[in-house]
Amino acid sequence: MTYNTGISNNILDLIGNTPLIKLNKITKKLPGNFYAKYEGFNPGHSMKDRIALHIIEEAERQGLLKEGSTVIETTSGNTGFSMAMVSIIKGYKCILAVSSKASIGKINMLKAMGAKVYVCPAHVKADDPRSYYEVAKRLHTETANSLYINQYFNKLNAEAHYNSTGPEIWKQTNGELTHLIAASGTGGTISGVSKYLKEQNPNIKTLGVDAFGSILKKFHETGEFDKNEIYPYRIEGLGKNLIPTATDFSVIDVFEKVTDESAAHRARELAVTEGLFTGYTSGAIIQAAIQYAEKGMFDENSKVVLILPDHGSRYMEKIYSDDWMKEQGFFDAKKQAHEEVEFIK
Ligand code: PMP
Secondary structure, X not given: OOOOOOOOOOHHHHOOOOOEEEOOOOOOOOOOXXXXXXXXXXXXXXXXXXXXXXXXXXXXXXXXXXXXXXXXXXXXXXXXXXXXXXXXXXXXXXXXXXXXXXXXXXXXXXXXXXXXXXXXXXXXXXXXXXXXXXXXXXXXXXXXXXXXXXXXXXXXXXXXXXXXXXXXXXXXXXXXXXXXXXXXXXXXXXXXXXXXXXXXXXXXXXXXXXXXXXXXXXXXXXXXXXXXXXXXXXXXXXXXXXXXXXXXXXXXOEEEEEOHHHHHHHHHHHHHHHOOOEOHHHHHHHHHHHHHHHOOOOOOOOEEEEEEOEEHHHHOOOOOOHHHHHXXXXXXXXXXXXXXXXXXX
């Protein structure tokens, strides 16, 4: 990790050590101070760089990967990009099974990073042979010398964040944070970071962010896997229709659900208030912070760290497209933080 201290040996040297940035406007009306851990600063533009590097290097240590091996993963985009980036430097082939929810831009990005991409239907059950989980499993059995990363069920996922993101946040806040807010998809980020932080100070509260249409919140509260909670939603990367073993529910204090619409508007607002150009789930996390504040979670002494998972460039055809917003029925001229484009003829 040699950010800004001279020559980096390769792009992987720049993974981690992301900045913690005070939010000055978007959370102004809320009690306490709010800080964004901006994971879009990673070279692959998301926090998934951390798990890609850790899981691949751990597999190398265990002798599971050798030159010419193939790395296989299921991904909504970010993990795939990071896996492809690490594979390039390490000399591995990379196969990715992607949900059809991912934008064409994301898929093209994976191709640009040398990966072979399979696009699988998003709205089928996890055990359907067409789901990206099942497609990845099949490709793994069919491909010699392949490693299936399986981020939803791989304990190294949370370990990557326990080893890096957690200690970084602790140091950057001088151990003074009171709350952590993080999204949960695989649960790797929230579980690894929360475990580390609670070991340093058990009073730190970890607030999860889930989506309407996902089962995580209800499962956390009741231990029940309620199929009725599951329905399609648009936010990419957060919430789940299964229970990932990568999630340690015991280190999450509470979950809050957010809507697709509110998360999209908050991401757009974050760009024009703080100059932070982030992804869809970052908008969800800001929205959740506001909902938690409305429920009385914070006071003037609260120091709240929000992990913003990725960069906004991956969402140009989605939340940053007025056409897409209109198609979803989200477009509200009064709420638009964006200036209209004027075409000079
Ligand atoms: N936000 C985005 C944009 C993601 O890609 C992911 C990963 N699925 C998450 C949030 C959730 O992170 P995690 O998988 O570590 O729970």
